Amino acid sequence: MTSFTLRGHAGIGPKVTGTALVAADNFSARYDLDRIKGIFVRPQHKLVGQSYVGRVLVLNVAKGGVATAWMLHEMAARAMAPLALLLNFANPIMAQGAALADLPFMDRFEGDVTELLRTGDGVTVDPAAGLLTVTRD
Amino acid sequence: MKLGDEEQAMSAGAAGPARRWAIEHQIEVGRFFDAADMVPIDQVHIMADAESLGEAGVALLEKLAAHSLAERRVRVPTVTDPRGVDFKAYKRLKQTAEMVDLERRTIAAFSALGVLMTNTCINYQTVMPPVLGQHLAFGDTGSVIYASSVLGARSNFEGGPSALAAALTGRTPNYGYHLDRHRRGTRLFALTERPRDWSEWGALGGLIGRRMDSYWQVPVIAGVAGPPTSDELKHFGAALASHGSVPLFHMIGVTPEAPDLATVFDGPPPRAEPIGAGEIAAFTRSYAPPDDGLDVIVFAAPQLSLFEMQALADLLDGRRINPKVTLLAATSPEIKASCDRLGLTARIEQSGALVLEGVCFYQSYAREIGESNGWTRLMSNSAKLVNIIGGYGYRPVLASMERCVDSAVAGRIVR
Known part of the structure; x- marks a missing residue:
């Protein structure tokens, strides 16, 4: 087992530990998800068919419109949200949505977070410190 | 702070x-x-x-x-x-x-x-x-x-x-x-052929949007000879913002912060990426259907202006929507009231079409109404709508308002 840390910009929400789900693709709750079933459904998305519920979801940039700002809150209220969200670059909508939902959220890492993390990694997300601690089998 | x-x-x-x-x-x-x-x-x-x-x-x-x-x-x-x-x-x-x-x-x-x-x-x-x-x-x-x-x-x-x-x-x-400092241009596109209709202005916005890397990029469009109309800029901007998730563009000689290239870029402008009829046609083709099946035709996203409603009424005059399909047009309460007063709503609805007020298709529980009504193949002239609606279980087709109306009357996609 190896362990390492990654620095990012200070983020939003509480410290959590979970398992990463990673893709070099982008994110919008409205465009990409079936929020009732908790899976990616946009046919072109690299995670199509996969469940994001309870995972540390790691993607490239925020895409789409403004709806995600309400939707993360709605998903969290039904316990159907990701555990945390990590992006290379946020847009305001993701930050606003994470703040409302109290969802752990970080961006602006020291490298491409979709390459530095792999699906299945154990990740502790500490938004206040701007720090990820990663364990890999 | x-x-x-x-x-x-x-x-x-x-x-x-x-x-x-x-x-x-x-x-x-x-x-x-x-x-x-x-x-x-x-x-x-x-x-x-x-x-x-x-x-x-x-x-x-x-x-x-x-x-x-x-x-x-x-x-x-x-x-x-x-x-x-x-x-x-x-x-x-x-x-x-x-x-x-x-x-x-x-x-x-x-x-x-x-x-x-x-x-x-x-x-x-x-x-x-x-x-x-x-x-x-x-x-x-x-x-x-x-x-x-x-x-x-x-x-x-x-x-x-x-x-x-x-x-x-x-x-x-x-x-x-x-x-x-965030309102400066970061990418430059040179328009080689002017889009011909609202759908093509949307396609232009969509294909530039697909090339945007993040919220922080500001595309600049040069080569637009003479100002587009408000509705053309509406379709262009809405599609650019939807496909690219960017909130600002500059159009040289058209938008107020971009009188010329020197004003909008810090230092020398980047290399211009040419865009014209070929790229617009390829964007539209990316939504081309494998067959002519059709369920629902939607004019929305953005809601229609008074002039778009008039254009739709003109296209529908004396024609009937095929009973196998549904045609929806969404507008704002202000425009709907004007359309009622001016007789446009009646002209549109005489064809069997339905005018919706104060809503937009993709915000109206699109997945649920699709399942309830058996709609999957959706046709629209909105390059924004066809981008969003794939995630709701639809197979969208992009075409001009004229071709959408012809298809609605035929009850199948008219190529």
């Missing part, structure tokens, strides 16, 4: 719990983006469809609306984006009583906060056009990009919660597109 006396007082709860919630939300978002301070705003536009809000979001609104009038009233004029249910059409669309109930609760809560239920994404055409240099908190990406780019106002994408917070405090965190 530097906070003024009034902001500190709101944070301490001196203006009541609603404003304290609002300013604390804004401080959290402002710190995330390293905002130095807050900036006063003149107008707010809130994304407010109940499908996005969900039960949790509506409950939050109701909690805010339960405070005293002095503590809950918005501080600047605040208008709403399209809702999810048109009460006159919901049965025909097979929306449910639960959807209607959530919608009524949403309207009651927003109204108690002093929000004006305009239910439109074309507020820049129909309610109050922003002015060069004004700071705003607008939701709906199409509304933001038009206000910022065509009119020169300043707004980030403000999702529903943040727009509501801005309405309650009268300010917003001063980061991103409120600042001069």
Whole structure:
């Protein structure tokens, strides 16, 4: 087992530990998800068919419109949200949505977070410190 | 983040719990983006469809609306984006009583906060056009990009919660597109052939949007000989913002912050990427269907202007929509009232089409109404709608308004 840390910009929400789900693709709750079933459904998305519920979801940039700002809150209220969200670059909508939902959220890492993390990694997300601690089998 | 006396007082709860919630939300978002301070705003536009809000979001609104009038009233004029249910059409669309109930609760809560239920994404055409240099908190990406780019106002994408917070405090965190340094061009596109219709202007926006890497890129379009119309810029901007998730473009010689290349770029402009008829045709082809099956034809996203409604009425005069398919056209309450008065609604609906008011298709529980009505193949002239609706289980086709209407009459996709 190896362990390492990654620095990012200070983020939003509480410290959590979970398992990463990673893709070099982008994110919008409205465009990409079936929020009732908790899976990616946009046919072109690299995670199509996969469940994001309870995972540390790691993607490239925020895409789409403004709806995600309400939707993360709605998903969290039904316990159907990701555990945390990590992006290379946020847009305001993701930050606003994470703040409302109290969802752990970080961006602006020291490298491409979709390459530095792999699906299945154990990740502790500490938004206040701007720090990820990663364990890999 | 530097906070003024009034902001500190709101944070301490001196203006009541609603404003304290609002300013604390804004401080959290402002710190995330390293905002130095807050900036006063003149107008707010809130994304407010109940499908996005969900039960949790509506409950939050109701909690805010339960405070005293002095503590809950918005501080600047605040208008709403399209809702999810048109009460006159919901049965025909097979929306449910639960959807209607959530919608009524949403309207009651927003109204108690002093929000004006305009239910439109074309507020820049129909309610109050922003002015060069004004700071705003607008939701709906199409509304933001038009206000910022065509009119020169300043707004980030403000999702529903943040727009509501801005309405309650009268300010917003001063980061991103409120600042001069983020409004400079980063990419340059040279238009080689002018788009021929609204659908092609949308396709142009969509294909530039597909090339955007993040929210922080500002595309500059050169080579547009003579100003496009407001509706052409509306389709272009809405598709650019949808496909690219960017809130600002400059069009040399057209938009107010871009008289020439030297003004809009810091230093020498980047290499121009040519775009013309070939790229636009390829974008449209990316939505080409494998067969001619058709279920529903939608004109929406953005809602139709008065002139678009007139064009639709002209195309439908004396024709009947094939009973195998459904044609929907969504517009704002202001435009709908004008269309009623001017006879356009009657001309459109005589064909069997349905005019929807104060809603937009993708915000109207698109997945559920698709399943209830058996709709999968959707045809539209909106390059924004075809981008969004794939995630709701539809197979979208992009075409001109003329070809959409011909297809609706034929009951199959006319090529």
